[in-house]
Amino acid sequence: MEFTTFLWTTFAAFLTLAVFSFLYKDNPMYKFAEHLFVGVSAGYFVIILWHGALVPNLFKKLADGDWYLLWLNASEWWYFVPFILGVMMFARFFKKSSWISRWPLAMYIGISTGLAIPLEMANRVNRQLWAMMEPINWSSFWGERYLDIGSGYSELLIFVGTIAALVYFFFSKAHTGAFGAVAKFGIWTLMLGFGASFGFTVMARISLFINRIQFLDINWGQAAFDASGTANENYHAGFQALFWAVWLIFLVYAVFEFKKYLNSKDKPSQPESTQA
Amino acid sequence: MRSYLEKMKASRVLLLVLVCSLLLVSFSTSLLAQTDSDTDTPADSIPAIAAPAQVTDLKAFDTDNDHGHSITIEWTLSADDGAGAKSVISYEIMRWEPFVRDSVMAARDSLGWVQARINKFEKEIPLAEESLDEVLTGQPFLDSLSFLVAYDEKDTSFVLTSEYVDKTLRDTIAAMKRDLPVLKVRAPLLPARFDSLLILLPKEYGKYPDATIGRFDSVGTAVSGVTSHENSSAVDSRSPGFIPDFIDYYYRIDVQTSDPNIRTTSEIVGPVQSSGQWFNSGLVPVLIAILVFTILTMIFVQLAKKGMDLYVRPLAGIEAVDEAIGRATEMGRPILYVLGLGSAADIATIASFTILGRVAKKVAEYQTELNVPCYDPIVMAVAQEVVKSAFIDAGRPEAYKDDIVHFITNSQFAYVGAVNGIIMRDLPATNVYMGKFFAESLILAETGAVAGSIQIAGTDEIPQIPFFFVACDYTLIGEELFAASAYLGREPELLGSLKAQDYAKAVLLASAIIGILLINIFPEYGETFKSWFEVID
Secondary structure: OOHHHHHHHHHHHHHHHHHHHHHOOOOHHHHHHHHHHHHHHHHHHHHHHHHHHHHHHHHHHHOOOOHHHOOOOOOOHHHHHHHHHHHHHHHHHOOOOHHHHHHHHHHHHHHHHHHHHHHHHHHHHHHHHHHHOOOOOHHHOOOOOOOOHHHHHHHHHHHHHHHHHHHHOOOOOOOOHHHHHHHHHHHHHHHHHHHHHHHHHHHHHHHHHHHHHHHHHHHHHHHHOOOOOOOOOOOOHHHHHHHHHHHHHHHHHHHHHHHHHHHHHHOOOOOHHHHO | OHHHHHHHHHHHHHHHHHHHHHHHHHHHHHHHHHHHHHHOOOOOOOOOOOOOOOOEEEEEEEOOOOOOOEEEEEEEOOOOOOOOOOOOOEEEEEEEEEHHHHHHHHHHHHHHHHHHHHHHOHHHHHHHHHHHHHHHHOHHHHHHHHHHHHHOOOOHHHOOOHHHHHHHHHHHHHHHHOOOHHHHHHOOHHHHHHHHHHHHHHHHHOOOOOOOOEEEEEEEEEEOOOOEEEEEOOOOOOOOOOOOOOOOEEEEEEEEOOOOOOEEEOOOEEEEOOOOOOOOHHHHHHHHHHHHHHHHHHHHHHHHHOOOOOOOOOOHHHHHHHHHHHHHHHHOOOEEEEEEOOOOOOHHHHHHHHHHHHHHHHHHHHOOOEEEEEOOHHHHHHHHHHHHHHHHHOOOHHHOOHHHEEEOOOOHHHHHHHHHHHHHHHOOOEEEEEEEOOOOHHHHHHHHHHOOOEEEEEEOOHHHHHHHHHHOOEEEEOHHHHHHHHHHHOOHHHHHHHHHHHHHHHHHHHHHHHHHHHHHHOHHHHHHHHHOOOOOO
16 A cells, blocks of 8 residues: 555544544544535535536537527527526525525426426325235135235235324324224334334444444554555555554543543532522 | 286287277267268258247337337237247347448447547547547448438538538647637537437338348347337437337347247338327326315315314424424523425425424524524525525514525535534534434434434434434424424415325225225226226336
8 A cells, every 4th residue: 555545544544533533522523524524525516516417407508509699599598598597596695686586496396396296196105005905815814824924914914004004194183092093003013114124224324333443444454554564565664653643633632631521620619609 | 927917918908909999880880870961961960940930910009108219019929939849039129220320320429439538538639539530531420421411401400511520529629729618518519410310310211111221120139928029219319229209110020049040030010100198198097196185185275264173183293392492492592403405396395394484483483593504505595585484474584694594515424414513512402303314314313312402303204213213302203294384384275285185095095995805805896996096107
């Protein structure tokens, strides 16, 4: 590994540790990592918008037109309409004309909602309902596949659970009596699903954490201490120095915090009346 | 000892003679067999594959309910597919193509390649110049030009002469060398003009069956047992294998065997043209569902407007909102409202705007501090409008500041990092998370719990709800978020739509129960009933 590469790896390791340090409390290292991340991502977002949206979807479309004709002689002149809508958004910066920016917003929300409603209705209502109407394998209850939990029982449970969960989301009636009992079964079904989903996602998060630890160990730690040069032929003492420098930053902060703690302990607590 | 060695020698000689004679016999036998086969049967001892029976009932028609650019071909299986000689392994779908189409496509692709080099990096410009010379002298380009000339097109919009292409591209390259970035965007226009040549192709397709100007080309393969194939392309005329609409196409099916030389061609069907449809009949169930829902909404909105008392059961999470705002006022700490990562078009974000309006109004009344960090710039713009209106409604327009609603970044975890920082530094009394949330849900909610805030969350993202459950004080599950906006607002439009939702749910419940009973007791009726809800894209 080149030393310059290791420099960047060390920086990444520092940022990883800085973010982990938030587990203790908000601190200057975390603040640095946070502001760097936000700044870089905001800048990156602007570039992505420019090159990924504006250049291909607007400038290139109107490029064969002429500005003095407002690009209306371009082969795809209709792209001038979203251009105007985009420009209207800038009216927000002027108090008197800020109402103009509501037009493109209204158009955006209107079009998006119009697209979303049929899609939601098809995917979340029609298709779900269609898929639910399946024959139940009654042979699990009696017959040759008696007590086969995998088929008929689960089919029936899915059906009853779906109906009960739907009852839970009925807002026009109080959850009392028999209706309340069905709704309660519905929320139980939902909780079962949520529990499974929670466990599954936590496992995925732990694997992400393991990946970070592996990065700190293999990519950073092992490269810093590879004195034999087996994995890192460019190894020299600078690698180790950089490694310890990062830990030194955290050590200095820990000492500073500890001193602060001791000082606060030595100070006599103020009487309650002054606090009030 | 000697006699023993002699015996061994003799036996070895005997063995050698035996092996040699065996080899001789087998060699002569094979030679004889070879001679016989030369005269009587083919060299291969494997029996030859007979030509399979051709497909029958071949039909080609425009694919229904699509955006065009697609032809469906159907056929009845060959008699040797899974039966008879069982020799069929696949069906090759062949379409008649004019030769000039290849030239036009090839010339356009190579021109596109040159321009991609120009657009990319300065270091590739010499490569682009070199390729340009090759393109302009290449046969496909010359063929394409002569094709254009053959039609004697008067329409100058094509502007496709070798001089024009040469000048345009060389000008672009020269501009690139002088680093004039404005001209970079001009470069991709040329293939688009070249595409206009495709408009002339229908005239060529229409010349079938003139074999001197075209041939049948493979456009797809279907494995044995399959009786249909969709020959389709993207809408973009620059996509590979583009199928222009309203052009005459002719198809045939070749039945293939394991021997590539043995295949049977079918009769030719055509002409057939592709076209898009304005109405997708496969989505009629969705249309009916939307109509039913719309009618129900209109009825209940009218009833609500007439003052009918529409009962909505209390929702704990929403009841807690007022209490949480009061707590923040008492503690003198701000309220943090997070709209999530959804866009302004997401239903959950739209519902969240209504709740934000209600929260902002209360905040303005109680003179508490409100902080709304945003992930999406459009969401920020809408949220600013919502909060501003709420402050005006509360009679405190002077208290509104644009900073209340502010943009952070459009990167998921950078946003989370910033919001976490805000939570730990400002220690808000109340955190409200309403909208669309993804992997950041637990990180946000956990930090809020550490900061000791009262937390109310609501999302329609089912996988994130468990995280809010464990870290928040109140959680609105899925549709409760939409109900919340109506419950808080108590406006006739929102209440009416909530009631309509409930009744629509009742219709769905009844349909599901009827469907499941029918399909289990009277399967035939059940299948018919089920088909009423089927959505075909």
